[in-house]
Amino acid sequence: MTESIFIALIVLGVIVVCFVISYIDNMWRIYKIKRRLEYNYGRWREVDYSDAVLSVIGEYTAAKDSMIDDITWNDLDMDALFMSIDHTWSFAGEDYLYYLLHVPKVMPEEWEEQEEMITYYQEHEKERIEMQMEFARIGKNHASSVYSYIMDCIRFNTKVPPVHYFSFVFFIFSVVITVISPSEGLGLLILAMVVNVLLYFYKRKELEGSMQALQYFKKLMEGAKSLTKKKLICNPKYHSRVEKDYRHLKKLMGASAYLGPANWDSPSIAEMFLDYIRLVTHIDCIFFYHCMSRLGRNIDIVENMFTTMGFLESMLAVGSLREALPVWCRPEFTDEKMLRIIDAYHPGLKEPVPNSVSVKDGILITGSNASGKSTFLKTIAMNVILAQSLHTCPAKAYCGKWFHVFSSMALKDSLYKGESYYIAEIRALKRVMEPVEEEAVICFVDEVLRGTNTVERIAASTQVLKEFQKKGILCFAATHDIELTYLLEEQYDNYHFQEQVADGEIIFDYLIYDGRATSRNAIQLLEILGYEPEIINGAKAMVEQFLSTGKWN
Template sequence: MNENIFVALLIVGILVIFFLISFFDQKRRLRKMKRRMLYYYGRDREIEYSDEILSVIGAYTEAKDTMVDDITWNDLDLDSVFLKMNHTWSFAGEDYLYYLMHIPAEGPVTCGEQEEMISYYQTHEKERLQMQMEFAAIGKNHSSSAYHYIMNSIHLSKNVPIQHYGALLLLIVSVICVIAAPATGIGLLILCMGVNIALYMSQRRKLEASIQALHLFLKLEGSAGRILKRKLVCSEEYRKRLEQDYKKLKKQIGNVSFIKSGNADSQSLTEIVLDYIRMISHVDCIQFYKCMKRLEKSIDVVEDIISTMGFLESLISIGSLRESLPYYCIPEFTEEPVLEIVDAYHPELSEPVSNSVKAERGILITGSNASGKSTFLKTIALNVILAQSIHTCSARQYKGAWFRVFSSMALRDNLYNGESYYIAEIRALKRIFDWEGNETVLCFVDEVLRGTNTVERIAASTQVLKKFSERGILCFAATHDIELTYLLEERYGNYHFQEQILEEEVVFDYLLYEGRSNSRNAIRLLEILGYDPDITAGAEKMVEGFLATGKWTPAAG
């Protein structure tokens, strides 16, 4: 008897130690997480994602209607901007922030309320930190899109396959045999465990991504409940919306404790034990099929609660971006098709130079290579997208219409499709003409039709830019062709960037000036870099001849 009591107490003691270790380990991880959140708020997290991970994050966006197409997104390197401002801790927040930066097609109707919520979480650290901890409790899975697998699994939901019930029944029978006839039962239990684990591993591989996605969703549902209980949603409209979705889902989900507790990334002792229970009982597979069947009736609610939670977390990321910027402004939207930006800068540059511009008509920008033309175009385009997506501009003042933004800036030869640069460029420009919608189109073109010969380039560029103006398209175009500034001066304003050569060195100030460029430093740069004097002298002579007669003189010899 004493020996039995000792064994029982030993087992109880081991269990107590086991759970105490897990408890204090969890406390330690939570404290570490809070410190990270406080430290990184308003700072760059320096996240680097592969193209594969960005593709997983983008699955949510692909299912939605947005205003920024792939060409514009890639031209402006918006993946990099997204990573700079990505202070999310959950899959829902990360997916939604990526979607938000593509500008949802609904328009500017929610900007006022969005601004109030961003400001609230900027100024209420306690509530913000509690929200972030709840989002961190949800987590992420970059191996597959949780949103994609949740929605697909619900659409394809079916009854529980019989083999999972069979595995559970076999386990129950084996346990009964151990109690009734230990000698026989133990052997049967070992055999049962081997069979069940083998079957589980073969079936689980097919369901892995879907179960992990459901696991994340169930944690999202749990976090939503705690956020509501703590009254952390600062908007009454979004609080009611979240509460309605949560109550509907609570009725549908049912008992999913073994899926809820599962976490493939967890190394805690509790999770290791639970993993073995799942393998020998198949209980998580059974709960998965049952849950998906029930959620089939509430698929719209599932999508809505993911969007709402993602939206709420994205607001915290926007606030963090604001805190990291030297200065920012809140955009003002107008009915007039104009754009006015004061002291705009590119948020990714470590030492940016700010510029201001007011565009009531199209703008042509001239200047030497590396003088700042492309960076200026990207800065203005990015600020327009940030204004319309996250209600934040890296500028002192922003005023403009609600634009449909297009660009044609960083195109390359498409060897895979057999397209030359010129074909890729004219396709990119054609999509601007082809777009039909109510918004004023704002486009950014770097080196119009650079992929063809000079004579045809100037002629075609003139007609393309003229047609943009006639169609009411506001166009910012950078060009080396000074001829365009004369041919289009009645329709386009002229601005330029300039440089100086000081002590055999080229110095750029990266400031925007009114008027066309009159720079002629290209040949001088050849001299500075040590080109043969015959080359530079011959080039100067040809330029002088062309300026005097309007014709090129053939190279002698």
């Protein structure tokens, strides 16, 4: 008896030590996450997600109606911008922030309450960190889209396969027999465990992605419960919405407790023990189907839970973005078709040069190679998108109409399989005209129709840009064809970038000026890079003759 008590005390001591170690480990992880939250807030992130990860993040957006198409998104390198401002800690917040950048059309009345939330969490650090901690507990899953898996699975057959019930009953039966008659039941218990484990691994593969998605959704619900219980949501409307959705779905929580953690990178000792129970009973597989059945009956509420929780965290990310920007402003919107921006800059550049512009009828931008035309177009386009999606502009002031944003700037032949650059380009320009009747459009075109010969390029560009103006499209177009500035001077305002040559170097100030460009630097660049004098002099002579006679010799 004494020996039995001694062994029991040892076992109890080991269990206590294990739980203490697990508790300390958990506290240490929470401390490290909190330190990361405090350090990263208001800083420009330096991450580089693979295309596969970005594809997973984008699946929520792909299921919705997007205003920013792939051409514009790629032209502006919006993936790089997203990664730099992605101060989210949960899959829901990350997915929704990505979605917001694709749908820059939040209504002004909605932004009033959203502005209150952004400002509140900027000013209340304690509450913001607590809220971020709850989202960090939810976590991210870059292996697969939680949203897509959940939405797909709840439409499938949620009936539990008989094999899982068989495994559960077989194990319980063998345990009962072992208790009644250990000598006869032990062999049956071992057989039940071996069979159940083999069946578990065989059938679990079919559910791997779906079950992990459900585990993450369980964590999302736990996060929603914590946010409302701790009263961390400062806006009463959103607090009530989250609380209501959680109440509708809380029955899911009882069954989902059997599923285990969503992330096994560092499971607790208790979870590792429970995992062995799942192996021999299949209880997680059984309750997976029950959970999916409940979700299927509440699909609208499931959607609301994703959207609301994602939105709340994305507002925290907007606050972090504002802290990271050296200069920013809240945009003003008007019903007049115009755009006025003061000291706009590209947020992704280390030493950006601010520029200002006020446009009502569209502009043509000329200038030498590398003078800043393309960067200017991207800067303005990015300001428009950020103004309409995150209500935050990297500029001193912004005022404009709500626009549908298009671009044609960095096309590749591969964008359209089997088609040339020129075909891809004219298709890209054609798409700009299609939605004009429904809403105001702003477009950004770099080197209009560069994929064809000079004569036809000038003729076609003139007519296309005139058509843009007729349809009310506010167009920013950069070109090397100075002829366009004369052919379109009644429809478009002329602006240019310029340079200076000093000590054998071309120096750019990257500032935009009124009027058309009067300088060229292509031949100067050849000279600076050491081309033979014969080439330089011959090229200069040909240019002079063409400018005086209008003919090439």
